[in-house]
Amino acid sequence: MRELARNSLIILGLIIPLLLAGCGGPPQNNPLLMEARQSYDKAEQDSMIVMKAPVALKEAEEALEQSQQLWEEGADRNLIEHYAYIANQKTRIARETAELNAAQDEVEQAESERKQVLIEARRAEAIAAERRAEDALQLVKEERAEAERARKEASELAERLSEMEARQSERGMVLTLSDVLFDFDSSTLNAGANKVVNELAGFLKNYPERTVHIEGFTDSIGSAEYNKNLSQRRADALKQALIQAGISSQRIETVGYGEEYPVATNMNEAGRQQNRRVEVIISNENGVVSQRTE
Structure with missing residues (x-):
């Protein structure tokens, strides 16, 4: 009886994973999406960012939710990573915006000349970060356009050869x-x-x-x-x-x-x-x- 019970457990151990695999499941974790989620969670726990950059943080959350939804629906990986990248960049902008706003609050309590210098420095830094994000997004668009062009060319080639x-x-x-x-x-x-x-x-x-x-x-x-x-x-x-x-x-x-x-x-x-x-x-x-x- 003990041997029969042991064999039954072995058989169940083999069958259950097969049944689970047949039922499908969520797609594999996406590293870029996980990175964006960790970055956002860290920013959300930062009280300074929550207070000083709520709008930017909200935009990051929306982009992250869009990427998460696409991942759960099993959408194209490039599209998932596109929105995950946007979320990551917007989280970064939220952090830098919060730092800028915090610096502005501090500067308002100091002399006007020092205040103006710090504000301009932070503003330039935020603008540079935003421009970097925009450049990166443009690069993603260009790469996707190039991939689409290559796909179209391959399709036309196959059709011509078929003819x-x-x-x-x-x-x-x-x-x-x-x-x-x-x-x-x-x-x-x-x-x-x-x-x-x-x-x-x-x-x-x-x-x-x-x-x-x-x-x-x-x-x-x-x-x-x-x-x-x-x-x-x-x-x-x-x-x-x-x-x-x-x-x-x-x-x-x-x-x-x-x-x-x-x-x-x-x-x-x-x-x-x-x-x-x-x-x-x-x-x-x-x-x-x-x-x-x-």
Whole structure:
């Protein structure tokens, strides 16, 4: 019985955390929000700040509550930290404002010249702190705008590649062109290739940081040397077409693999047709295309 009870406790110890995890819970603590809360709590306990800067302290409280509410709702982390940062800065301004007001009260009891000097010094300090806060907030806005611009650019890039029927691979986005763009046993692009060339050239003009790696392939009919030469000539033909469309040759690399790296069987015509292809690998934003490994 004792062993049964012990096993039951172990099972319960495993099941309860799983049940709790399934029920969800509050998001993980946000360090910047916790820092803002500690800073505000400390200011709220300072009687001088409460008496001398109640309005500024209230503004800090409102910003903190906004950040706390967003955190509890599981909002975007950047938005939570944006309001937490504002709360932290407003708490700091409240403290400095309280110090300024306290100093003003002290100065009023002293000679007028000393009073004016201290007031101006404190005022300049408060203004500088406020300006620093405003500059920091502006920086946050600019960073968010830059992030949004990058997100939009990535979305447009994905949409454009999708329109070109490119697929994702470990080496990057790959556009596969069948041999119907070439006449039989020829490396001359036919008229049907113009649409593909224009689309690819237009894409490269819109994204000048991108480069392409053009790889030619054949089926296994004929000698390996002949097939490799034919695949190279076909890759070069596509390169020349892109150059004529206004793309710099420095952004285009070609290689002919011949009958290497088949994607289907060479035992029937359907498979051989799939192997007769040209693949265009589009680089990442740094212009780099990974080397083929298989």
